[in-house]
Amino acid sequence: EDKVVQSPLSLVVHEGDTVTLNCSYEVTNFRSLLWYKQEKKAPTFLFMLTSSGIEKKSGRLSSILDKKELFSILNITATQTGDSAVYLCAVGGGDYKLSFGAGTTVTVRA
Amino acid sequence: EPEVTQTPSHQVTQMGQEVILRCVPISNHLYFYWYRQILGQKVEFLVSFYNNEISEKSEIFDDQFSVERPDGSNFTLKIRSTKLEDSAMYFCASQVGREQFFGPGTRLTVL
Numbered sequence: 001e002d003k004v005v006q007s008p009l010s011l012v013v014h015e016g017d018t019v020t021l022n023c024s025y026e027v028t029n030f031r032s033l034l035w036y037k038q039e040k041k042a043p044t045f046l047f048m049l050t051s052s053g054i055e056k057k058s059g060r061l062s063s064i065l066d067k068k069e070l071f072s073i074l075n076i077t078a079t080q081t082g083d084s085a086v087y088l089c090a091v092g093g094g095d096y097k098l099s100f101g102a103g104t105t106v107t108v109r110a
Numbered sequence: 111e112p113e114v115t116q117t118p119s120h121q122v123t124q125m126g127q128e129v130i131l132r133c134v135p136i137s138n139h140l141y142f143y144w145y146r147q148i149l150g151q152k153v154e155f156l157v158s159f160y161n162n163e164i165s166e167k168s169e170i171f172d173d174q175f176s177v178e179r180p181d182g183s184n185f186t187l188k189i190r191s192t193k194l195e196d197s198a199m200y201f202c203a204s205q206v207g208r209e210q211f212f213g214p215g216t217r218l219t220v221l
Contacts, residue, residue: 031208032208034209034210036212041199041214041215042201042212042213042214042215043153043201043212044212045209045210045211045212048208048209050208088153090153092208092210097143097155097158097166097168098143098145098153098155098203098210099155100145100152100153100154100155101152102151102152103152
């Protein structure tokens with residue numbers, strides 16, 4: 001069975017801090033790893049990673065994948081209160097279905 | 111920007127009743143999915159659908175569940191006889207390439 005483990009489960013930071021979220025996985029026939037941000041309802045797509053060592057960036061968010069060690073990190077720099085959300089890591093296996101981790105709840109305090 | 115839409119946003123039903131959750135995927139996408147998220151728990155895969163048939167389903171997706179794409183645009187999830195434990199947020203997703211985009215969800219409450 002595919003397994004996705006995120007850490008930490010939750011964290012609280014102050015505006016301007018940098019956060020690093022971790023995702024480790026075990027999946028059959030890995031195809032891709034995706035990061036989503038979930039605020040009140042639907043997960044919103046952030047990144048898709050398929051190759052090791054290539055950093056993806058979008059504004060203050062960046063992510064990288066290590067396919068040898070089977071993990072990914074998501075970094076958020078200069079955090080803002082609007083970054084408060086649950087960040088979900090999901091891994092796509094050979095059949096394209098996504099297996100999700102439990103998420104990391106990030107709370108950014110002003 | 112095109113997006114996945116879902117209706118209704120909230121459905122309340124009595125145990126044993128049938129419900130149909132509706133989704134309109136992004137128009138040029140070929141793969142469609144249903145996921146659910148029970149309150150406080152992780153998002154769980156239910157079923158994937160491609161070329162007008164189910165390509166994979168999880169153990170959650172038992173005989174009470176069915177999906178169809180009746181008219182080439184809508185994608186529906188039917189639960190034949192709802193149980194209390196079916197109460198959850200149900201998300202539809204559609205995919206192009208390897209990126210899955212999620213709809214806003216339908217919150218199903220079974221009383």
